[in-house]
Amino acid sequence: MKRGSLLSSPGENQIKSMASSAFLLICMLHSLIALTCGALMMFYSHEVYVFGHGPETAIKLQGSSPRDQLLIKTSDSFSGLLLFTVGFLLFMVSFVKDRDFQSFFAKGCVLLHLAMAIWRVYFERKLEDLAKDWPRQVVGDVTLALSWVFFLMYSWREKYD
Template sequence: MASSMFFIICILHSAIAITSGSLIMIYLEEISVVGHGTETAQKLLGSTPDDRSLIQILHFLCGFASVCSWAFWCFMVAFVKDREFQSFFAKGCALLHVSMALWRFYFERRVEDLAWDWPKQVAGDFVLALSWVFFIVYTWREKYD
């Protein structure tokens, strides 16, 4: 039962990474407006043509890295049946999401243009971490029952 739960969580995280990475690569301006608002999105996308080009290339590479590395990595790991590895992987992913939430809390909220966006992003990080924590608790319960 734990293996199927691990598979589902990995596939879900893979789908989220593919979706968000693809949207960043293809619809950067629209996603920025939805995520940050029109005024902030215009500031974040650069003021000069050179800045805009550089920022678009950076976002494309970040989206591509999200799709190619994280999404495919989660997809491949979903098929691992070793319980020790699953537990180790889940702990690492939970730690990664909590670390990202702490980084947003301590640093991203200080950026004036992003000051209103960090609470929803921290909430998203905690929700993603919570899915791994539920898996860890479930496997502990299964192990010690």
């Protein structure tokens, strides 16, 4: 059927429903990850450092003077709040049914995750304390980007079948 048609076939509605379900699932998964990480960063930043980087690096990342510690804790809290907000926005966006918006949003998320991976490759690997962790984090960023790429491939396949 034509896109502007008022009548659509049952198969076309099922395809739209399946693509919307995939978008909802991916958004919810990414939202859950962002909300959890953001809350942990705000309230348990030291424990997250120990879990992610090890106890030696976590101590180095705390700062040496009280002023440094306060700045780092404040920075972690704001970063966590930003990540929590992104998770909340992802939750809200997951209910959008517009196929064009979903495609646009997925492309933006792919670019965002790839930009983060590039940032880690070019800048974080140069930081002595974080140098051993950047490959694992790049793999995580690329994996999150791939989830959106798979959604785009799935929705394009459904669109042109």
